[in-house]
Amino acid sequence: MGPIAAQLGQLTRLEELAGQNSPIHRLHPGAKLAATGVYLLCVLSLGRLQFGRLAPYLLYPVVVLNLAEVPLGLVLRRAALALPFCAFAGLSNLLLERQVLLRLGPVPVTVGLASCGVLLLRALLCVSAVLALAAVTPFGQLTGQLRRMRMPSFCVALLEMLYRYLGLLAGQAGSMLTAYRLRGGSGKGLPVGHMGSFIGQLLLRSTARAQRVYQAMECRGGFTGGSAAQKRPFTRNDWLYLAAVCLPCLAARAEDLPLLLGRLFVC
Numbered sequence: 001m002g003p004i005a006a007q008l009g010q011l012t013r014l015e016e017l018a019g020q021n022s023p024i025h026r027l028h029p030g031a032k033l034a035a036t037g038v039y040l041l042c043v044l045s046l047g048r049l050q051f052g053r054l055a056p057y058l059l060y061p062v063v064v065l066n067l068a069e070v071p072l073g074l075v076l077r078r079a080a081l082a083l084p085f086c087a088f089a090g091l092s093n094l095l096l097e098r099q100v101l102l103r104l105g106p107v108p109v110t111v112g113l114a115s116c117g118v119l120l121l122r123a124l125l126c127v128s129a130v131l132a133l134a135a136v137t138p139f140g141q142l143t144g145q146l147r148r149m150r151m152p153s154f155c156v157a158l159l160e161m162l163y164r165y166l167g168l169l170a171g172q173a174g175s176m177l178t179a180y181r182l183r184g185g186s187g188k189g190l191p192v193g194h195m196g197s198f199i200g201q202l203l204l205r206s207t208a209r210a211q212r213v214y215q216a217m218e219c220r221g222g223f224t225g226g227s228a229a230q231k232r233p234f235t236r237n238d239w240l241y242l243a244a245v246c247l248p249c250l251a252a253r254a255e256d257l258p259l260l261l262g263r264l265f266v267c
Contacts (some may be wrong), residue, residue, distance in 0.1 A: 013074065014074075014078075014131070014134055014135050015138075015139065017068075017070050017074075017135045017136075018134065018135055018136060018137055018138045018139070019138060020068065020069065020070075020136075022067065022068045022069050022136070023067060023068075023237070024064060024067050024068035024136045024241075025068060025136050025137070026237075027237060027238055027241050028232060028234055028235070028238040029137050029141040029142060029144075029145040030145050030148070030149070030234070030238075031234065031238040031239075031241050031242050032133055032136065032137055032241075033133070033137075033142070033145055033146075033149075034242060034246075035241065035242055035245035035246060036129055036130065036132075036133045038245065038246045038249055038250070039057070039060055039129050039245065039249050040126055040129060040130075042057070042249040042250065042252065042253040043057050043122055043125050043126055043129075044122065044126065045253065046118075046122070046253070047118075048115045048118055048119070049101070049111070049114050049115060049118060050118065050256075051114060051117055051118050051121070052256070052258045052259070053252065053256055053257070053258065054118065054121050054122065054125065055258050056248065056252040056257050056258070057125050057249070057252065058125070059248075060125075060129065060245065060249070061075065061125070061128040061129055061132045064132050064136065065132055065135070068132075068135065068136045070132070070135045070136065074135075075128055075131045075132060075135060076124075076128065078127075078131050079124055079127040079128040079131055080124070082123050082124075082127045083120055083123060083124065086119050086120050086123040087116070087120060089119065090112075090115065090116035090119045090120065091116075093111075093112035093113075093115045093116045093119075094110070094112040094113060094116055095112065096112060097110060097111040097112035097115065098110050098111075098112060099111045101113075101114050139160075139163060143156050143159065143160050146159075148231075165210075168206075168209065169202075169206060172202060172205055172206060172209070173202055176198065176201065176202060176205070177198075180194075180198070
């Protein structure tokens, strides 16, 4: 149960961090959502070989997390979980695109290696930005703001239930794994031969729990979706935050800032 409990604890830790009272936490959730959206669009729209142009975008999660007093290591550890999946997706680039792009001394850098590096860095930046948003904004405020922005209610409700259900699913899996070990199972993990029945039992228990939750919701008058965020006007700080994030992101997207700075210092 140790690893599962640790992952569940980190999820709870993000919720606790979102309830702090830093200047970033006090900003309008719409401003933080819009700034994150612009940041993601700029990062994702860069070319597959533009590794250097991603460098300015490293500042956003670092600065925001420091101002919000959120541990950078916690967010990076959570974001790193997505890297193996992206590395697997970029493996074909390493095998198929072997043209030499440049040489770093005796080491040749192929097109496949460069594109795979851009893919990994882009994934790290995007996941870190989303986790930073979750760490500085309570989840209820995020979903309420999505409803105010006319996001389909079904999608928002599905997102809410999925987010809440992750902790329940992890708790159920941890309890089952503890019971398995207490009944004589191996302490080193779950054997491959028992994974099928373990996952099947987890599915049955999860389905039964979901049915009980649904019945409880029906007894309370059904569920028609959460309430929208409380109407709140943008303040000067919200507009300043939007400008401080969006303008540099758009500038870095329009021009190669590292190249311009390099030419400036060389001259």
